[in-house]
Amino acid sequence: MSTDTDTPGGDADTAARSLAHWSEAGRAEMEAFYALATEDYRQLALAADWPTVLRAVTHDGWRVLDVACGSGKFPTALDRYTDLSALPEASYDLLDPSTFSIAEARAQLRPPFSAAREFAVTLQELPADAGPYDVVWATHALYALPPAELAQGAEQFVRALRPGGLGFVAQATAQSHYLAFYDAFRAGVRDRTPYTSAEQVADALRAAGGDVRTQTVEYTSGTADRAVAEGFLQRCAFDDAVSLDQMEAAPVLGDYLAGCRDASGAYTFQHEVMLIWL
Template sequence: MPQQVSTEQRSLVHWAEDGRAEMESFYALATEDYRQMVAARDWAADLRGHATDGRARVLDVACGSGKFPAELMRRGLAEAVGDTRVEIDLLDPSAFSIAEARSVLGPPFTVHAEHEVRIQDLASDVGGFDVAWATHALYAVPPSEIGAGIARMVAAQRPGAFGAIVHATSASHYLRFAEAFRTTFGADGAPFTTAAQVRHALTDAGVMPEVTTLRYDVGHPDRAVVEGFLQRCVFDDSVPLERMEDEGAVGAYLSGCTGEDGYRFSQVVDVITWEIPA
């Protein structure tokens, strides 16, 4: 099914040095995702509470440019974990992403290993993690492969480990815009994976997920920044903002996203957590 891999391939093309400017536009708005998720729970307690002999081994699945650990650090994680050491393995099929994530990490994180693979393809001898997380990370994993990807993530955890996936629901901007864009511009590739599909995959992998839903808006007054954000949302920079505003389902969707000071996009995001049975 070649169609089913092209969203993932497009994602990889954009997670590269050539996509840096677009990535920066994206995070002008998407930084709020990381503020919200870090504020949503006591991640230091998750790390301390699941450490083994004073050390928490973490698998960061689809690490991207490291926005999640960077926001944890900005919010005082080093102090909050006390003397717990946090050793992180960075997993991403993009070498660019791994290098970006590595460059932002500081205390309490030390990089233990890098895995330049898709989560579905992680070698079976990599495992034993105390914590595994994937934050706004799994949209481009095809729905037909999300089960295999999550099964691999869960299998990489030790008994009693903690897991978290932060993922937008189908009511969220990321999913609504991507679907409208596919309908309007006939973009090929699999649809983005939804939070509901992630939850089902976790249940199929034998864990009991708990879910907290976050609701917030993101926006920016500068149209050029909004254009870069929207293009990055769908890994397609071929359609300018004016054309998106004029056409079909995307035009209709965008007309409902206007705020006082430019566009506002509503995010509805599940923080999905679990513990591996001991």
């Protein structure tokens, strides 16, 4: 992948920057991001009756594939906000091009999830002998998937799922903070490959033969602490070289951020997340 940080790049540009920030060197930035973004996963854990949903596809020896597993915040939220204790043990495979992320996610797993295989690759590169899985999910995981490779990624996602299994993707819509912010960042600060939206992912999964249904979850997150806001927004852009002051002064992006602040200067970010079920 290209490691170019500033010039308008090809499809790999945003993906490369994302991968570079999922590392030990990016831990402080990652922790600053999750000061607010942990809410994303709490919302996902509360958005469905997960014990019932999973019970419908589980059996002895069931298998899960966590696509772009990140730091394991989704299984952590399931452990905290739901009760999966009645489910049999699952072999939990971790896929992420970042070995740092795989190690982070593995350390977070609790029963019924038991860490199994590791794939330090992108979804597009999932080995042919992986799967089939009873559950394949990708939670806030596909934003940096290059547009030119989205169809291939969707085909791999559908292929990995066994007939009658459960596929689940949680992705922000084009109107949600993550995409609206990055579009404004690209327009006002640096021109980069756009993030992939939930609408694009759903269309690609349908084109790959997935039986797709969707629902939308809306919520807010925010802070009056400028240091927290800065860390969160830098991670949203995978760019810790641009300060909050610089973002607020930038064309386009400054206007977007002004619309996220109240009279006291506190930030509130509006999220709209599509839950894509297969």
